[in-house]
Amino acid sequence: MMLFPPTGLEYVATSAMGLADKITLMDLRHEPDLADTEKLIAFITGRIDILCVSIGWDRQFDEICQMLNRVPDNITVVVGGYKATEKVEELFKACATVNIIVRGEGEETIKEILKGKALNDILGISYRENSLIRHNPNRPLPNVDTLSAPDRSMRRNDYSFALNGIKIADISFDSVLSARGCPFSCKFCTFSLNPLGQKRNYSARSVDSVVDEIQSLKAGVIILSDDDFFADPKRAEAICDLIIKKKIKKRFMAQARLDIAKYPTLLEKMVKAGFKALLIGIESPHDWILKQLNKGFNQAAIRKYFKILVKYPIFYSGYFIYGNIGETEKEMLYIGQFAKEIGVDSIACNKLRIEKFSPLRELALNSPGYHVTERGELYSDKFSHAALKKIGRRIKFTFFKPSRYVKILWKNIFIVKFFSFKEILSFISATPRLFISVIAREMRRGRLGDSLKRTFIKNA
Numbered sequence: 001m002m003l004f005p006p007t008g009l010e011y012v013a014t015s016a017m018g019l020a021d022k023i024t025l026m027d028l029r030h031e032p033d034l035a036d037t038e039k040l041i042a043f044i045t046g047r048i049d050i051l052c053v054s055i056g057w058d059r060q061f062d063e064i065c066q067m068l069n070r071v072p073d074n075i076t077v078v079v080g081g082y083k084a085t086e087k088v089e090e091l092f093k094a095c096a097t098v099n100i101i102v103r104g105e106g107e108e109t110i111k112e113i114l115k116g117k118a119l120n121d122i123l124g125i126s127y128r129e130n131s132l133i134r135h136n137p138n139r140p141l142p143n144v145d146t147l148s149a150p151d152r153s154m155r156r157n158d159y160s161f162a163l164n165g166i167k168i169a170d171i172s173f174d175s176v177l178s179a180r181g182c183p184f185s186c187k188f189c190t191f192s193l194n195p196l197g198q199k200r201n202y203s204a205r206s207v208d209s210v211v212d213e214i215q216s217l218k219a220g221v222i223i224l225s226d227d228d229f230f231a232d233p234k235r236a237e238a239i240c241d242l243i244i245k246k247k248i249k250k251r252f253m254a255q256a257r258l259d260i261a262k263y264p265t266l267l268e269k270m271v272k273a274g275f276k277a278l279l280i281g282i283e284s285p286h287d288w289i290l291k292q293l294n295k296g297f298n299q300a301a302i303r304k305y306f307k308i309l310v311k312y313p314i315f316y317s318g319y320f321i322y323g324n325i326g327e328t329e330k331e332m333l334y335i336g337q338f339a340k341e342i343g344v345d346s347i348a349c350n351k352l353r354i355e356k357f358s359p360l361r362e363l364a365l366n367s368p369g370y371h372v373t374e375r376g377e378l379y380s381d382k383f384s385h386a387a388l389k390k391i392g393r394r395i396k397f398t399f400f401k402p403s404r405y406v407k408i409l410w411k412n413i414f415i416v417k418f419f420s421f422k423e424i425l426s427f428i429s430a431t432p433r434l435f436i437s438v439i440a441r442e443m444r445r446g447r448l449g450d451s452l453k454r455t456f457i458k459n460a
């Protein structure tokens with residue numbers, strides 16, 4: 001939905017300030033004039049000495065490689081980001097134009113590159129030297145309080161509420177990273193591991209610096225991009241206290257663990273401070289799977305915690321994982337029903353992924369009949385990708401009946417009060433345009449009939 005800025009790239013660009021004559025920060029999702037590769041290459045050619053590219057996830061990885069391969073040879077290409085770090089070898093192989101890959105966190109490393117330090121002395125990079133690829137040792141992870149928050153004045157676009165290209169309401173978005181790392185060790189999760197397999201110790205910024213950054217932002221809706229914003233409940237409470245004291249009026253979304261239900265005072269303060277939505281990893285209804293994933297709670301605890309959480313005017317989006325090692329179809333399909341039982345407002349279901357450094361890799365590779373693709377997708381002799389995809393859709397459709405969308409709107413408008421009256425009016429007036437654009441999109445993709453059937457009749 002293009003709601004949030006590329007936080008990692010913004011941190012790196014801010015760190016690079018003052019070390020280049022001019023820095024242009026570009027979020028290509030918001031550069032329609034450069035959507036065409038020819039135009040993008042023409043823009044780069046002749047104007048740019050160093051091209052710094054962030055690759056955060058799998059999506060469009062091949063397209064990015066194709067684009068990078070067209071960059072003229074005289075331009076130095078530096079690539080960083082989660083995916084680039086995980087795929088160092090593959091990236092060098094696929095893109096002859098890439099000179100340097102910055103592995104892991106890049107703020108200090110980019111400075112040394114731009115200052116012209118000898119490449120063999122820069123920690124945390126892999127680089128091309130003639131026909132060889134050199135890998136320097138890892139860079140120790142810095143204390144996050146030493147890093148400057150992203151300089152928003154570098155942005156060339158706003159992040160506002162648009163769906164399918166239609167502006168829905170005058171709401172703008174931003175993201176704030178208050179801490180890096182997570183003190184827990186769920187086995188499927190690589191959030192708190194950087195992709196080198198190096199555990200990121202939980203490192204939190206001071207309460208004042210976080211609230212100062214929030215206060216300085218124009219955006220009305222802030223996502224706190226921390227792996228778990230409430231990892232240190234006392235600190236989270238202090239942040240809420242300061243937001244309330246400074247009368248900052250913003251709406252917040254954050255990723256949280258279920259255990260937050262143990263802190264009623266914190267929950268009350270969160271509501272007062274403007275927390276409207278929590279993204280919570282529930283993962284599975286089944287005790288044996290929760291244990292396999294080392295999640296740290298069981299089904300009874302989920303039910304108990306949700307009984308408490310639903311009393312607060314907060315929108316809860318639950319993440320679930322299906323296609324776990326040894327999981328039956330019946331167990332997977334129970335997710336939709338379970339989500340309804342506990343009272344979560346919305347769900348997102350993902351197939352189990354086994355990334356390069358996932359602690360579950362060994363178990364997956366040693367489980368007869370299970371296979372992991374190069375892209376980290378897990379499938380088995382019993383459940384192919386296609387079969388899992390179909391199960392995923394069935395889970396989704398058990399939960400997302402048309403009445404669910406009404407409930408979601410109701411909760412956001414009347415209970416959570418995410419939207420103001422003016423925003424709702426703007427939303428209503430945009431609805432016909434939005435509806436037409438969605439229909440046009442589905443017709444363009446040749447799947448209008450199928451989509452209508454799946455939404456209103458049944459999941460095929």
Ligand code: B12
Pocket residue numbers: 004005006007008009011012052053054055056057058059078079080081082083086102104105106107110175177181189190191192223225226227350355
């Ligand atoms: C918040 C978040 C989101 C937010 C995005 C908010 C935003 N501002 O962009 C939302 C909810 C939208 C989101 C969506 C998705 N996300 Co997400 N997300 C995260 C999360 C938790 C934090 C990202 C962040 O802000 N990190 C902080 C910054 C500072 O770190 P960073 O981005 O890595 O950048 C540093 C370095 O990588 C490096 N660097 C980065 N770019 C560059 C460039 C250069 C030139 C240099 C030198 C260095 C450099 O320096 C940066 C500063 O230190 C991460 C997990 C994590 N802890 O990182 C997952 C994560 C990035 N997401 C992930 C995934 C899978 C997704 C989704 C595909 C989920 C889905 N199934 O839909 C979607 C993809 C959306 C899309 N664009 O297609 C995965 C990617 C895994 C992978 N191997 O591909 C991660 C790693 C989580 C995980 N382990 O599963 N996500």
Ligand code: SF4
Pocket residue numbers: 182183184185186189190191192227228257281
């Ligand atoms: S799933 Fe959440 S709580 Fe568990 S390690 Fe990952 S970020 Fe931490």
